[in-house]
Amino acid sequence: EDKVVQSPLSLVVHEGDTVTLNCSYEVTNFRSLLWYKQEKKAPTFLFMLTSSGIEKKSGRLSSILDKKELFSILNITATQTGDSAVYLCAVLSSNTGKLIFGQGTTLQVKP
């Protein structure tokens, strides 16, 4: 059965800290891995990863995929209180054509 597992499930840090969120997957016929940020409402798209070893970067956020070890990480440097959110990882399988979501990681950044 296809599955996506995120860790940790929750995390509390202070402003300025660097955090690493993990996403591992067991999905047949992997197509892509997506990261979303959810702040109480609609998840908003962060990154899409399809190739191993190529870092995607947007400001203080970056992500990389390892297709051999079947995982991805999302890094946030110099965290701010506005980074507090649930971060969702999802994998697209060509078997089903649908996204399989992990449980999410709840990040709280304290001032």
Next chain:
Amino acid sequence: DGGITQSPKYLFRKEGQNVTLSCEQNLNHDAMYWYRQDPGQGLRLIYYSQIVNDFQKGDIAEGYSVSREKKESFPLTVTSAQKNPTAFYLCASSVLRELLSTDTQYFGPGTRLTVL
């Protein structure tokens, strides 16, 4: 402005009642999806539709029903048969009928349903 709208934002219902959640998109997207989100469980797919007048069950379709009479609308009915309906419901859409490796889903703001 373009996007996905869901209404209402909050919904309360008594046990035994059916309730319909609205989802509308003006993005001209082919595919639409309904997810349920519970604490600690991420998003689980309820139903999805790739074209008008067609839809498929997702992983947790029991107790739910949908229709897709118009491209822009994909309402979800939570029936009295759904044993634990209290949850946050998210609607999403994507450009093409099948989600490509270069595509993503766009989400609405969600409806929080509470059964009293």
